[in-house]
Amino acid sequence: DADVTQTPRNRITKTGKRIMLECSQTKGHDRMYWYRQDPGLGLRLIYYSFDVKDINKGEISDGYSVSRQAQAKFSLSLESAIPNQTALYFCATSDYTSGAYKGTQYFGPGTRLTVL
């Protein structure tokens, strides 16, 4: 979905390095999420934010941190990357205020992260 953008799209880094993945959205949605996708494990929630002042841990937050810089921007950081954080990372948004179902997730194109 072009309304949710992620940068970078691909990243190779080394163990111990700090890395930031960025997400921006033009959908005007208040809620933003970070997911991790691994083969056979599906989509697992890392962190979510219901508004700029609200940050919540998801299922697998250890080793990650986030920052909600504005309604439209939500970044994910790996303070000290390790190989088992190699995965596909997705940012998503949802709209709590519209008539559509409030839980529908709108995903970005993903960032493929490789930690050597």
Added chain:
Amino acid sequence: QQQVKQSPQSLIVQKGGISIINCAYENTAFDYFPWYQQFPGKGPALLIAIRPDVSEKKEGRFTISFNKSAKQFSLHIMDSQPGDSATYFCAASYSFASGGSYIPTFGRGTSLIVHP
């Protein structure tokens, strides 16, 4: 704890055949059951969804069948086409009224390949 169990993990179907993906859930508070479709290199996107007050929902070649008593729901793809080759995720969520937050719990995904 896996609240939404999805099977099979992979599925190969011939063109024109029927693809069937099954999901089972545990939390009876779930009140919304979407399916997401993910093409390679893309983020998941909402395909079709159902609420528990109906037993079936059809949109084109895609049908969700829902069995509330068995806590199971399934996606049927009729006349499967090579363009349907993708990963499919089932999910379940529930609203604030039921103590939830609308955030979906995803199944682990099914990789569907439709041979020409």
